Amino acid sequence: MERFSSISMAVVRRLPKYHRYLGEIGKRGINRVSSQELSKITGFTASQIRQDLNCFGGFGQQGYGYNVDDLYKEIGNILGLNKIYKTVVVGAGNLGQAIVNYSFFEKSGFVTKGIFDTNPKIIGLSIKEIKVYDVEKLEDFVRENAIDIGIICTPRGQCQKVAEILSNGGIKAIWNFAPSDIKVPDEVLVENVHLSESLFTLSYLLNEKEELEKSRKF
Amino acid sequence: MERFSSISMAVVRRLPKYHRYLGEIGKRGINRVSSQELSKITGFTASQIRQDLNCFGGFGQQGYGYNVDDLYKEIGNILGLNKIYKTVVVGAGNLGQAIVNYSFFEKSGFVTKGIFDTNPKIIGLSIKEIKVYDVEKLEDFVRENAIDIGIICTPRGQCQKVAEILSNGGIKAIWNFAPSDIKVPDEVLVENVHLSESLFTLSYLLNEKEELEKSRKF
Numbered sequence: 013m014e015r016f017s018s019i020s021m022a023v024v025r026r027l028p029k030y031h032r033y034l035g036e037i038g039k040r041g042i043n044r045v046s047s048q049e050l051s052k053i054t055g056f057t058a059s060q061i062r063q064d065l066n067c068f069g070g071f072g073q074q075g076y077g078y079n080v081d082d083l084y085k086e087i088g089n090i091l092g093l094n095k096i097y098k099t100v101v102v103g104a105g106n107l108g109q110a111i112v113n114y115s116f117f118e119k120s121g122f123v124t125k126g127i128f129d130t131n132p133k134i135i136g137l138s139i140k141e142i143k144v145y146d147v148e149k150l151e152d153f154v155r156e157n158a159i160d161i162g163i164i165c166t167p168r169g170q171c172q173k174v175a176e177i178l179s180n181g182g183i184k185a186i187w188n189f190a191p192s193d194i195k196v197p198d199e200v201l202v203e204n205v206h207l208s209e210s211l212f213t214l215s216y217l218l219n220e221k222e223e224l225e226k227s228r229k230f
Numbered sequence: 231m232e233r234f235s236s237i238s239m240a241v242v243r244r245l246p247k248y249h250r251y252l253g254e255i256g257k258r259g260i261n262r263v264s265s266q267e268l269s270k271i272t273g274f275t276a277s278q279i280r281q282d283l284n285c286f287g288g289f290g291q292q293g294y295g296y297n298v299d300d301l302y303k304e305i306g307n308i309l310g311l312n313k314i315y316k317t318v319v320v321g322a323g324n325l326g327q328a329i330v331n332y333s334f335f336e337k338s339g340f341v342t343k344g345i346f347d348t349n350p351k352i353i354g355l356s357i358k359e360i361k362v363y364d365v366e367k368l369e370d371f372v373r374e375n376a377i378d379i380g381i382i383c384t385p386r387g388q389c390q391k392v393a394e395i396l397s398n399g400g401i402k403a404i405w406n407f408a409p410s411d412i413k414v415p416d417e418v419l420v421e422n423v424h425l426s427e428s429l430f431t432l433s434y435l436l437n438e439k440e441e442l443e444k445s446r447k448f
Contacts, residue, residue: 092437
């Protein structure tokens, strides 16, 4: 998709992190934080944090820092977490069920309206009181219920077809867990989750550490 | 954890992406690629790609570009994918089962040696011929089997305790899916997967788009 905003994706991707850390320190009863303190918690530099937040108008006060609750709410609003999103989960396997059962998403405003699968043994059942429908009904369901986000939890081979059905139904955004990139019309937003990238980063670090330890022995 | 390498985490996190894209174009039968072509596919600039690969010695040839298979293998080696890692999955709920069942990880060298849970109804069963053990046995199992990576798929409340058990058993790295940061000794590597960050990035983009569309109507 094409974006017309001047905010870079690097900044956008840091916002959920700020939001999470602010939520955590808020819960610990801390109500005021400086960009230096935020830097220690988040690992980003204080100047990067100030720069990022300035993209959206600042929020801080010189000599005072940031009010934790206010900043948490402001970033939540910027992330659109003050709204409700209607979602469908496609693929009722382990991963799909894990997503449906993860109550934090629902608490954050992402409400599963339907689950879709091709397996006749699962169709008609309910997960957390949400019905599992035949994927044949997906396009109409998306259109009739004005679903915002389609969550693809199918195997790799089915994800492109599902993405097309969702797009034909007028979906606005797709959260794709299938380990393959999908092609959709420009107006559909896509966020891919590539779990292997995270795992391979870990194996890189593991190897780097072992190589460094080996080289120090000589 | 503290790193002593000069390679920045930003570069490290791009390597699995290069690896994935190279694997995809290799499968399509393309055996030669320029940094400009890689740029079109990956979305990173050609100069960034060249710079990143130069951190590890280059691999490209002026006027020729990169050999796709060679570069795929080289990056795979840098990521440590030429080795075998012994893993345990802690938490045999939907997410834990999804991870165990995801054959791509095993194909990439990450072999699940044991699954651990606290639920007596699950303990003793097998998932994909891998036995589910009582979490009581986790520390000894990690030590005796020289497990490399512990994958935490427990609810938020249990993740810190599990991280400590894994660390006491001598685990080298933890892949944490629980939505909370964990504290471990310096020598244990940690990679957190925060699915909410990916979802909130999507809601940000959805809102940004809707705001831009609204502002264009006036």
